[in-house]
Amino acid sequence: MWAWIAHDLRLYRMRHKMTQEDLGRVLRCVKSTVSRLESGQLQLDEKQAAKLDSLWNTHGHFTRLLVYAHRAHNPNWMRQHAESESRAAEIKSFETCLVPGLLQTPEYTRELFRTTLGIDDVERHVEERMRRQDILDRADPPTLWFLLDESVIDRSTSDPEVMRKQLARLLEESHRPNISIRVRPRAAGLHAGLGGSFKIFFHELGDVAYSEAQFGGRLVVSASEVRGLVVQYERIGAHALPENQSRELIKRYLEASK
Template sequence: MPIVRDPLDPRISMWHFLAFCMRFFREKMGLSLTQCGEIMGLARSSVSNLESGRRRPQDDQMRKLDMAYGTGVLFQVLLWFARMAHDPDWGRQIGRYEEEAVSIKSYHGQVIPLALQTDDYTWAYVRASKFKDLDASMARRTAKKKAYWEKGDSLLTWTVLDEAVLARPVGGREAMRKQLEHLLELADLQYVSIRIVPFSSGEYMGVDGWLQILGLEDRDVGYSGAQSGGRLIESPGEVRDLSITFDRISVKAASEEASREIIKQYLERYT
């Protein structure tokens, strides 16, 4: 027998409310998952994933539902509000996107991104965090790093760092030496690009906080970081703006080869 799941609680978030409405209207219209999939141009399993909140719908899919159900722009507006509203489940959702990503572009002006960290570097920041169970936090981060690199060359990595990241001796001189050696090893991989924005570049847009752009098979999503949190970005227009910001930061960065030389200069300081 097919597994019948209870509908999501629409009070949890706008995404849950949208998924709840998708299932409510489909069942009200007497449509099966397969029939609804034919309307949206999706497989039965994809519709099930949308209604369970495991995947996020797109603009064209919501337009097709509005046309089929005669709901005007209801589903399109619900999608807009879901994208604009705070999502309490954003952490889990961005984790799913990272698993699906074929490319990840990131910029950071304060810390080396988790995927590029050595364990000693990671542990230094875990100890400096507000988490009570440090071992559990470290285990989660270590597992996330391992899963990231298990994808091999199927995941393209573009990283831009401020030179200040290299100057900060996180974990002490020995830990930082190993971290910079690790960056150089990663930079030699064909599917990894690491570039440094040198101090000599002067002012640039990166002072606002760190950002990440995840390239999925069918679209891009973004994450904009800030003190005590951040925001998952799924609106195509906002993701495009975030991509432009990343490009403008990248213009200030040194070339890959010149960035290696900058890293080597700091490595000599820690040796």
């Protein structure tokens, strides 16, 4: 669907004998942004779609395509997720049952791929996930906010040593100045995040989110949906432990595993 939108954007522009600079003035963006929209590197938003429909009198063509694109499963979800993650200046992540990928140890990732996801070529996927963690050590690392359900840190692995190392890694990373890790305790009861894990990526060119699902995921580009997930994140976090108390809870699980 996104490829269709990108194709039709260029098609309509050329039909109306407009340059990318001309269209950029309509959409209030630069030529390079139009080029990226037409190549599929960027995705059209609702306001831009409405402007195009009005400009070219399409009777809602781009707006309709956008609705279906948002609903569809994207087979390139993992690539788009990784790209959004690498470009983000700030990330907010909520996890219901697994340690966030950016904080996983190689051993934890390896067991995850082997036992739960049934992925072939496990080592290649482990290496790819570890490369994603390079953003933690770059000169301008993003600000990372992690909310974890307590089930994330009390879930056992087939080899207890794997989880011990993972819990130690969480404690270590929690002391970085750009990383916040907070745990929502089970005693806090049911909450809005039980429907699934999600992340919000904050970019200069617009915020996007990623919602997890079975056998894939969905990149959320609708501004209203992203705002809804921001509110959801705050609601979940309202009953999470502060950072210091979260560390203490992780320490207790670490000590109990020895």
